Amino acid sequence: MSTTIDVPESSKVTKGKAVIVGPQRPGGWKKGVAIMDFILRLGAIAAALGAAATMGTSDQNLPFFTQFFQFEASYDSFTTFQFFVITMAIVGGYLVLSLPFSVIAIIRPHAVGPRLFLIILDTVFLTLATASGASAAAVVYLAHNGNQDSNWLAICNQFGDFCAQTSAAVVSSLSAVVIFVLLIVMSALAIGKP
Amino acid sequence: MSTTIDVPESSKVTKGKAVIVGPQRPGGWKKGVAIMDFILRLGAIAAALGAAATMGTSDQNLPFFTQFFQFEASYDSFTTFQFFVITMAIVGGYLVLSLPFSVIAIIRPHAVGPRLFLIILDTVFLTLATASGASAAAVVYLAHNGNQDSNWLAICNQFGDFCAQTSAAVVSSLSAVVIFVLLIVMSALAIGKP
Numbered sequence: 532m533s534t535t536i537d538v539p540e541s542s543k544v545t546k547g548k549a550v551i552v553g554p555q556r557p558g559g560w561k562k563g564v565a566i567m568d569f570i571l572r573l574g575a576i577a578a579a580l581g582a583a584a585t586m587g588t589s590d591q592n593l594p595f596f597t598q599f600f601q602f603e604a605s606y607d608s609f610t611t612f613q614f615f616v617i618t619m620a621i622v623g624g625y626l627v628l629s630l631p632f633s634v635i636a637i638i639r640p641h642a643v644g645p646r647l648f649l650i651i652l653d654t655v656f657l658t659l660a661t662a663s664g665a666s667a668a669a670v671v672y673l674a675h676n677g678n679q680d681s682n683w684l685a686i687c688n689q690f691g692d693f694c695a696q697t698s699a700a701v702v703s704s705l706s707a708v709v710i711f712v713l714l715i716v717m718s719a720l721a722i723g724k725p
Numbered sequence: 726m727s728t729t730i731d732v733p734e735s736s737k738v739t740k741g742k743a744v745i746v747g748p749q750r751p752g753g754w755k756k757g758v759a760i761m762d763f764i765l766r767l768g769a770i771a772a773a774l775g776a777a778a779t780m781g782t783s784d785q786n787l788p789f790f791t792q793f794f795q796f797e798a799s800y801d802s803f804t805t806f807q808f809f810v811i812t813m814a815i816v817g818g819y820l821v822l823s824l825p826f827s828v829i830a831i832i833r834p835h836a837v838g839p840r841l842f843l844i845i846l847d848t849v850f851l852t853l854a855t856a857s858g859a860s861a862a863a864v865v866y867l868a869h870n871g872n873q874d875s876n877w878l879a880i881c882n883q884f885g886d887f888c889a890q891t892s893a894a895v896v897s898s899l900s901a902v903v904i905f906v907l908l909i910v911m912s913a914l915a916i917g918k919p
Contacts, residue, residue: 608874611863647917654848654909658855658902665856666863669805673867674875680802681868683877708852715848715909723841723916 561640564721568649568714569633575710576626579660582703583619586612586667589696593689604690611670612697618663619704625656636721643722650718657711664704671697755834758915762843763827765904765911770820772901773854777813780806780861780894785887798884805864806891812857813898819850830915837916844912851905858898865891 589612590605606612629652635645674694677685687694783806784799800806823846829839868888871879881888 604874609872610866610870643917647913650913651910654851654906654913657848657852658906661852661855662859665859669860669863670867672804673864673877676804678803680798681877681880683867683875686875712848712852716845719841719844719848719913719916722913723837723844 559640561721562637564717565633565636565640568717569630569637571710571714571717572626572630572633575707575714576623578703578707578710579619579623579626582664582700582707583616583623585696585703586619586700587616589693589700591690591693604686604693606697609670611666615663615667615700615704618659619700619707622656622660622663622707625652629653640721646718646722650715650722653711653715653718657708657715660704660711661708664701664708667697667704668701671701753834755915756831758911759827759830759834762908762911763824763831765908766820766824766827769901769904769908770817772897772904773813773817773820776858776894776897776901777810777817779890779897780813781810783887783890783894785884787883798880798887800891803864805860809857809861809894809898812853813894813901816850816854816857816901819846823847834915840912840916844909844916847905847909847912851902851909854898854905855902858895858902861891861898862895865895 586606590603592603606616629649632645632649635642636649639645671694673683673685674690674697675685675687677683780800784797786797800810823843826839826843830836830843833839865888867877867879868884868891869879869881871877
Protein backbone atom coordinates (compact mmCIF):
# COMPACT_ATOMS: atom_id res chain seq x y z
CA MET A 532 0.00 0.00 0.00
CA SER A 533 2.72 2.49 0.94
CA THR A 534 4.36 2.02 -2.49
CA THR A 535 1.22 3.23 -4.33
CA ILE A 536 1.18 6.43 -2.23
CA ASP A 537 4.89 7.09 -2.66
CA VAL A 538 4.92 6.40 -6.40
CA PRO A 539 1.57 7.63 -7.79
CA GLU A 540 2.53 7.24 -11.45
CA SER A 541 2.44 3.45 -11.11
CA SER A 542 -1.04 3.42 -9.53
CA LYS A 543 -2.77 2.52 -12.80
CA VAL A 544 -0.72 -0.66 -13.12
CA THR A 545 -1.57 -1.61 -9.57
CA LYS A 546 -5.30 -1.11 -10.22
CA GLY A 547 -5.12 -3.15 -13.40
CA LYS A 548 -3.64 -6.03 -11.48
CA ALA A 549 -6.20 -5.60 -8.74
CA VAL A 550 -9.10 -6.20 -11.12
CA ILE A 551 -7.64 -9.38 -12.56
CA VAL A 552 -6.14 -11.03 -9.50
CA GLY A 553 -8.41 -9.35 -7.00
CA PRO A 554 -6.16 -8.81 -3.99
CA GLN A 555 -7.92 -5.60 -2.98
CA ARG A 556 -11.32 -7.26 -2.54
CA PRO A 557 -10.30 -10.60 -1.08
CA GLY A 558 -13.24 -12.81 -0.26
CA GLY A 559 -15.87 -11.42 -2.62
CA TRP A 560 -16.61 -15.10 -3.30
CA LYS A 561 -17.31 -15.53 0.42
CA LYS A 562 -20.59 -13.63 0.03
CA GLY A 563 -21.52 -16.04 -2.77
CA VAL A 564 -20.67 -18.99 -0.54
CA ALA A 565 -22.82 -17.52 2.23
CA ILE A 566 -25.79 -17.06 -0.14
CA MET A 567 -25.32 -20.65 -1.38
CA ASP A 568 -25.19 -21.74 2.26
CA PHE A 569 -28.57 -20.07 2.89
CA ILE A 570 -30.18 -21.68 -0.17
CA LEU A 571 -28.81 -25.14 0.69
CA ARG A 572 -30.12 -24.73 4.23
CA LEU A 573 -33.62 -24.12 2.85
CA GLY A 574 -33.27 -27.33 0.83
CA ALA A 575 -32.10 -29.25 3.89
CA ILE A 576 -35.06 -27.95 5.92
CA ALA A 577 -37.43 -29.24 3.24
CA ALA A 578 -35.64 -32.60 3.11
CA ALA A 579 -35.51 -33.08 6.90
CA LEU A 580 -39.08 -32.00 7.66
CA GLY A 581 -40.34 -33.88 4.60
CA ALA A 582 -38.61 -37.03 5.83
CA ALA A 583 -40.12 -36.65 9.31
CA ALA A 584 -43.61 -36.02 7.89
CA THR A 585 -43.42 -38.89 5.39
CA MET A 586 -42.28 -41.33 8.04
CA GLY A 587 -44.72 -39.99 10.63
CA THR A 588 -47.75 -40.51 8.39
CA SER A 589 -46.78 -44.02 7.24
CA ASP A 590 -49.61 -46.27 8.33
CA GLN A 591 -51.21 -49.20 6.56
CA ASN A 592 -54.03 -51.52 7.55
CA LEU A 593 -54.55 -54.72 5.68
CA PRO A 594 -58.13 -55.35 4.53
CA PHE A 595 -58.47 -58.56 6.52
CA PHE A 596 -57.97 -59.54 10.14
CA THR A 597 -57.88 -62.78 12.06
CA GLN A 598 -59.74 -63.36 15.26
CA PHE A 599 -56.56 -62.62 17.21
CA PHE A 600 -55.33 -59.32 15.85
CA GLN A 601 -55.70 -56.92 12.99
CA PHE A 602 -52.74 -56.59 10.62
CA GLU A 603 -51.43 -53.09 10.84
CA ALA A 604 -48.06 -51.49 10.17
CA SER A 605 -47.23 -47.95 11.14
CA TYR A 606 -44.04 -46.08 11.95
CA ASP A 607 -44.45 -46.67 15.68
CA SER A 608 -44.27 -50.41 15.12
CA PHE A 609 -40.51 -49.91 14.93
CA THR A 610 -38.50 -48.10 17.58
CA THR A 611 -36.00 -47.13 14.89
CA PHE A 612 -38.69 -45.32 12.92
CA GLN A 613 -39.87 -43.46 16.04
CA PHE A 614 -36.28 -42.36 16.61
CA PHE A 615 -36.16 -41.30 12.96
CA VAL A 616 -39.24 -39.07 13.21
CA ILE A 617 -38.06 -37.39 16.41
CA THR A 618 -34.49 -36.89 15.17
CA MET A 619 -35.50 -35.51 11.78
CA ALA A 620 -37.90 -33.06 13.44
CA ILE A 621 -35.05 -31.90 15.72
CA VAL A 622 -32.67 -31.55 12.75
CA GLY A 623 -35.31 -29.54 10.86
CA GLY A 624 -35.81 -27.30 13.88
CA TYR A 625 -32.08 -26.72 14.22
CA LEU A 626 -31.84 -25.82 10.52
CA VAL A 627 -34.61 -23.23 10.87
CA LEU A 628 -32.86 -21.72 13.90
CA SER A 629 -29.54 -21.67 12.01
CA LEU A 630 -30.94 -19.46 9.21
CA PRO A 631 -30.28 -16.15 11.08
CA PHE A 632 -26.60 -17.10 11.46
CA SER A 633 -26.45 -17.84 7.74
CA VAL A 634 -27.93 -14.37 7.10
CA ILE A 635 -25.25 -12.83 9.33
CA ALA A 636 -22.63 -14.62 7.22
CA ILE A 637 -24.17 -13.04 4.09
CA ILE A 638 -24.15 -9.54 5.61
CA ARG A 639 -20.64 -9.87 7.02
CA PRO A 640 -18.82 -12.34 4.74
CA HIS A 641 -15.49 -11.92 6.54
CA ALA A 642 -16.72 -12.62 10.07
CA VAL A 643 -15.31 -15.94 11.27
CA GLY A 644 -17.54 -16.27 14.36
CA PRO A 645 -20.90 -17.19 12.74
CA ARG A 646 -19.28 -19.65 10.35
CA LEU A 647 -17.35 -21.32 13.16
CA PHE A 648 -20.54 -21.57 15.19
CA LEU A 649 -22.37 -23.10 12.21
CA ILE A 650 -19.61 -25.54 11.32
CA ILE A 651 -19.51 -26.99 14.85
CA LEU A 652 -23.29 -27.35 15.20
CA ASP A 653 -23.62 -28.63 11.62
CA THR A 654 -21.16 -31.42 12.43
CA VAL A 655 -23.19 -32.48 15.47
CA PHE A 656 -26.49 -32.47 13.57
CA LEU A 657 -24.90 -34.17 10.55
CA THR A 658 -24.08 -37.05 12.88
CA LEU A 659 -27.63 -37.10 14.24
CA ALA A 660 -29.21 -37.03 10.76
CA THR A 661 -26.85 -39.72 9.42
CA ALA A 662 -27.47 -41.99 12.40
CA SER A 663 -31.25 -41.83 12.08
CA GLY A 664 -31.23 -42.12 8.29
CA ALA A 665 -28.85 -45.08 8.26
CA SER A 666 -30.62 -46.99 11.02
CA ALA A 667 -33.98 -46.50 9.31
CA ALA A 668 -32.36 -47.65 6.05
CA ALA A 669 -31.18 -50.85 7.74
CA VAL A 670 -34.71 -51.63 8.95
CA VAL A 671 -36.24 -50.76 5.58
CA TYR A 672 -33.73 -53.11 3.96
CA LEU A 673 -34.78 -55.91 6.31
CA ALA A 674 -38.45 -55.18 5.63
CA HIS A 675 -37.79 -55.49 1.90
CA ASN A 676 -35.48 -58.51 1.93
CA GLY A 677 -35.97 -60.26 5.24
CA ASN A 678 -33.18 -62.39 6.67
CA GLN A 679 -32.80 -66.08 6.11
CA ASP A 680 -30.58 -67.00 9.04
CA SER A 681 -32.62 -65.29 11.72
CA ASN A 682 -35.90 -66.34 10.10
CA TRP A 683 -37.17 -62.77 9.68
CA LEU A 684 -39.58 -62.68 6.76
CA ALA A 685 -39.90 -59.74 4.39
CA ILE A 686 -43.05 -57.78 5.17
CA CYS A 687 -43.09 -55.60 2.05
CA ASN A 688 -45.12 -58.20 0.17
CA GLN A 689 -48.02 -57.46 2.48
CA PHE A 690 -47.29 -53.87 3.43
CA GLY A 691 -46.30 -52.42 0.09
CA ASP A 692 -47.48 -48.85 0.70
CA PHE A 693 -45.88 -48.77 4.12
CA CYS A 694 -42.54 -49.88 2.66
CA ALA A 695 -42.72 -47.36 -0.18
CA GLN A 696 -43.43 -44.51 2.23
CA THR A 697 -40.65 -45.41 4.69
CA SER A 698 -38.19 -45.85 1.80
CA ALA A 699 -39.05 -42.37 0.53
CA ALA A 700 -38.47 -40.94 4.00
CA VAL A 701 -35.03 -42.59 4.16
CA VAL A 702 -34.04 -41.19 0.75
CA SER A 703 -35.18 -37.72 1.81
CA SER A 704 -33.13 -37.91 5.03
CA LEU A 705 -30.02 -39.02 3.13
CA SER A 706 -30.34 -36.02 0.81
CA ALA A 707 -30.37 -33.84 3.94
CA VAL A 708 -27.13 -35.61 4.96
CA VAL A 709 -25.49 -34.82 1.61
CA ILE A 710 -26.48 -31.14 1.98
CA PHE A 711 -24.98 -31.08 5.49
CA VAL A 712 -21.66 -32.38 4.15
CA LEU A 713 -21.67 -29.66 1.47
CA LEU A 714 -22.47 -26.99 4.08
CA ILE A 715 -19.56 -28.06 6.29
CA VAL A 716 -17.08 -28.21 3.39
CA MET A 717 -18.18 -24.76 2.15
CA SER A 718 -17.93 -23.21 5.61
CA ALA A 719 -14.48 -24.75 6.14
CA LEU A 720 -13.22 -23.37 2.82
CA ALA A 721 -14.71 -19.92 3.58
CA ILE A 722 -12.94 -19.85 6.97
CA GLY A 723 -9.64 -21.25 5.78
CA LYS A 724 -9.01 -19.33 2.55
CA PRO A 725 -8.22 -15.61 2.76
CA MET B 726 10.95 -9.52 20.39
CA SER B 727 12.54 -6.26 19.21
CA THR B 728 11.32 -4.46 22.35
CA THR B 729 13.17 -6.87 24.59
CA ILE B 730 16.38 -6.10 22.73
CA ASP B 731 15.89 -2.31 22.67
CA VAL B 732 14.71 -1.91 26.26
CA PRO B 733 16.41 -4.61 28.29
CA GLU B 734 15.35 -3.18 31.68
CA SER B 735 11.65 -3.92 30.98
CA SER B 736 12.26 -7.38 29.60
CA LYS B 737 11.19 -9.08 32.80
CA VAL B 738 7.75 -7.42 32.68
CA THR B 739 7.32 -8.33 29.02
CA LYS B 740 8.20 -11.93 29.70
CA GLY B 741 5.77 -12.01 32.61
CA LYS B 742 2.95 -10.83 30.34
CA ALA B 743 3.93 -13.25 27.62
CA VAL B 744 3.54 -16.18 29.96
CA ILE B 745 0.10 -15.11 31.19
CA VAL B 746 -1.61 -13.56 28.14
CA GLY B 747 0.64 -14.95 25.47
CA PRO B 748 0.27 -12.26 22.76
CA GLN B 749 3.83 -12.64 21.50
CA ARG B 750 3.34 -16.26 20.50
CA PRO B 751 -0.14 -16.25 18.97
CA GLY B 752 -1.29 -19.72 18.18
CA GLY B 753 1.04 -21.59 20.51
CA TRP B 754 -2.10 -23.49 21.46
CA LYS B 755 -2.45 -24.58 17.84
CA LYS B 756 0.53 -26.87 18.25
CA GLY B 757 -1.19 -28.37 21.28
CA VAL B 758 -4.37 -28.86 19.26
CA ALA B 759 -2.34 -30.56 16.50
CA ILE B 760 -0.70 -32.93 19.00
CA MET B 761 -4.11 -33.69 20.51
CA ASP B 762 -5.39 -34.29 16.96
CA PHE B 763 -2.64 -36.86 16.38
CA ILE B 764 -3.36 -38.68 19.66
CA LEU B 765 -7.12 -38.74 19.02
CA ARG B 766 -6.47 -40.10 15.54
CA LEU B 767 -4.53 -43.01 17.06
CA GLY B 768 -7.52 -43.68 19.33
CA ALA B 769 -9.90 -43.56 16.38
CA ILE B 770 -7.71 -46.01 14.43
CA ALA B 771 -7.88 -48.45 17.33
CA ALA B 772 -11.66 -48.00 17.64
CA ALA B 773 -12.37 -48.37 13.90
CA LEU B 774 -10.11 -51.35 13.26
CA GLY B 775 -11.20 -52.94 16.55
CA ALA B 776 -14.83 -52.59 15.49
CA ALA B 777 -14.11 -54.15 12.08
CA ALA B 778 -12.17 -57.03 13.63
CA THR B 779 -14.75 -57.69 16.37
CA MET B 780 -17.59 -57.74 13.87
CA GLY B 781 -15.59 -59.75 11.33
CA THR B 782 -14.83 -62.55 13.77
CA SER B 783 -18.36 -62.83 15.16
CA ASP B 784 -19.47 -66.36 14.45
CA GLN B 785 -21.49 -68.73 16.56
CA ASN B 786 -22.64 -72.28 15.97
CA LEU B 787 -25.30 -73.77 18.17
CA PRO B 788 -24.48 -77.20 19.66
CA PHE B 789 -27.43 -78.88 17.97
CA PHE B 790 -28.78 -79.10 14.46
CA THR B 791 -31.91 -80.39 12.82
CA GLN B 792 -31.96 -82.64 9.81
CA PHE B 793 -32.60 -79.57 7.61
CA PHE B 794 -29.92 -77.11 8.56
CA GLN B 795 -27.37 -76.30 11.20
CA PHE B 796 -28.01 -73.24 13.32
CA GLU B 797 -25.27 -70.75 12.70
CA ALA B 798 -24.99 -67.00 13.00
CA SER B 799 -22.07 -65.02 11.66
CA TYR B 800 -21.56 -61.46 10.52
CA ASP B 801 -22.19 -62.36 6.89
CA SER B 802 -25.69 -63.51 7.74
CA PHE B 803 -26.59 -59.81 7.69
CA THR B 804 -25.82 -57.51 4.78
CA THR B 805 -25.69 -54.61 7.22
CA PHE B 806 -22.89 -56.29 9.17
CA GLN B 807 -20.92 -56.98 5.97
CA PHE B 808 -21.27 -53.30 5.11
CA PHE B 809 -20.12 -52.49 8.65
CA VAL B 810 -16.92 -54.56 8.38
CA ILE B 811 -15.98 -53.11 4.98
CA THR B 812 -16.78 -49.52 5.96
CA MET B 813 -14.92 -49.67 9.27
CA ALA B 814 -11.85 -51.13 7.54
CA ILE B 815 -11.96 -48.27 5.02
CA VAL B 816 -12.34 -45.69 7.79
CA GLY B 817 -9.40 -47.24 9.67
CA GLY B 818 -7.32 -47.15 6.49
CA TYR B 819 -8.17 -43.50 5.89
CA LEU B 820 -7.21 -42.63 9.47
CA VAL B 821 -3.80 -44.30 9.06
CA LEU B 822 -3.21 -42.38 5.82
CA SER B 823 -4.29 -39.12 7.50
CA LEU B 824 -1.57 -39.38 10.17
CA PRO B 825 1.15 -37.71 8.01
CA PHE B 826 -1.10 -34.67 7.51
CA SER B 827 -1.64 -34.50 11.24
CA VAL B 828 2.16 -34.57 11.68
CA ILE B 829 2.49 -31.69 9.19
CA ALA B 830 -0.02 -29.74 11.29
CA ILE B 831 2.19 -30.35 14.35
CA ILE B 832 5.34 -29.18 12.56
CA ARG B 833 3.66 -26.14 10.99
CA PRO B 834 0.83 -25.19 13.38
CA HIS B 835 -0.13 -22.07 11.38
CA ALA B 836 -0.52 -23.76 7.99
CA VAL B 837 -4.18 -23.76 6.98
CA GLY B 838 -3.86 -26.21 4.07
CA PRO B 839 -3.36 -29.52 5.91
CA ARG B 840 -6.11 -28.74 8.42
CA LEU B 841 -8.54 -27.78 5.65
CA PHE B 842 -7.71 -31.02 3.83
CA LEU B 843 -8.26 -33.01 7.03
CA ILE B 844 -11.52 -31.27 7.98
CA ILE B 845 -13.09 -32.00 4.58
CA LEU B 846 -12.06 -35.67 4.46
CA ASP B 847 -12.91 -36.13 8.15
CA THR B 848 -16.45 -34.93 7.44
CA VAL B 849 -16.87 -37.47 4.64
CA PHE B 850 -15.52 -40.36 6.71
CA LEU B 851 -17.50 -39.24 9.77
CA THR B 852 -20.62 -39.73 7.63
CA LEU B 853 -19.44 -43.16 6.50
CA ALA B 854 -18.59 -44.30 10.05
CA THR B 855 -21.86 -42.96 11.47
CA ALA B 856 -23.92 -44.63 8.76
CA SER B 857 -22.36 -48.05 9.28
CA GLY B 858 -22.40 -47.80 13.08
CA ALA B 859 -26.03 -46.68 13.23
CA SER B 860 -27.31 -49.24 10.73
CA ALA B 861 -25.51 -52.04 12.59
CA ALA B 862 -26.98 -50.68 15.83
CA ALA B 863 -30.49 -50.89 14.36
CA VAL B 864 -29.96 -54.56 13.43
CA VAL B 865 -28.41 -55.37 16.81
CA TYR B 866 -31.41 -53.75 18.49
CA LEU B 867 -33.75 -55.94 16.43
CA ALA B 868 -31.67 -59.03 17.27
CA HIS B 869 -32.00 -58.20 20.95
CA ASN B 870 -35.65 -57.17 21.05
CA GLY B 871 -37.27 -58.54 17.93
CA ASN B 872 -40.37 -56.84 16.55
CA GLN B 873 -43.91 -57.80 17.43
CA ASP B 874 -45.77 -56.35 14.45
CA SER B 875 -43.59 -57.84 11.74
CA ASN B 876 -43.25 -61.12 13.66
CA TRP B 877 -39.46 -60.96 13.83
CA LEU B 878 -38.29 -62.91 16.87
CA ALA B 879 -35.31 -61.92 18.98
CA ILE B 880 -32.36 -64.19 18.22
CA CYS B 881 -30.14 -63.17 21.13
CA ASN B 882 -31.67 -65.82 23.37
CA GLN B 883 -30.06 -68.46 21.16
CA PHE B 884 -27.06 -66.55 19.85
CA GLY B 885 -25.89 -64.82 23.01
CA ASP B 886 -22.18 -64.67 22.14
CA PHE B 887 -22.90 -63.43 18.63
CA CYS B 888 -25.06 -60.62 19.98
CA ALA B 889 -22.50 -59.63 22.60
CA GLN B 890 -19.75 -59.45 19.99
CA THR B 891 -21.76 -57.42 17.48
CA SER B 892 -22.90 -55.04 20.25
CA ALA B 893 -19.28 -54.49 21.26
CA ALA B 894 -18.38 -53.73 17.65
CA VAL B 895 -21.19 -51.14 17.45
CA VAL B 896 -20.06 -49.43 20.65
CA SER B 897 -16.49 -49.33 19.35
CA SER B 898 -17.61 -47.77 16.06
CA LEU B 899 -19.68 -45.13 17.86
CA SER B 900 -16.64 -44.14 19.94
CA ALA B 901 -14.80 -43.63 16.63
CA VAL B 902 -17.69 -41.36 15.57
CA VAL B 903 -17.36 -39.28 18.76
CA ILE B 904 -13.61 -38.88 18.12
CA PHE B 905 -14.32 -37.77 14.54
CA VAL B 906 -16.67 -35.04 15.79
CA LEU B 907 -13.99 -33.85 18.23
CA LEU B 908 -11.36 -33.83 15.45
CA ILE B 909 -13.56 -31.70 13.18
CA VAL B 910 -14.46 -29.23 15.94
CA MET B 911 -10.78 -28.90 16.94
CA SER B 912 -9.62 -28.38 13.35
CA ALA B 913 -12.36 -25.77 12.76
CA LEU B 914 -11.33 -23.84 15.89
CA ALA B 915 -7.65 -24.02 14.91
CA ILE B 916 -8.42 -22.64 11.44
CA GLY B 917 -10.87 -19.97 12.57
CA LYS B 918 -9.15 -18.44 15.59
CA PRO B 919 -6.00 -16.36 15.04
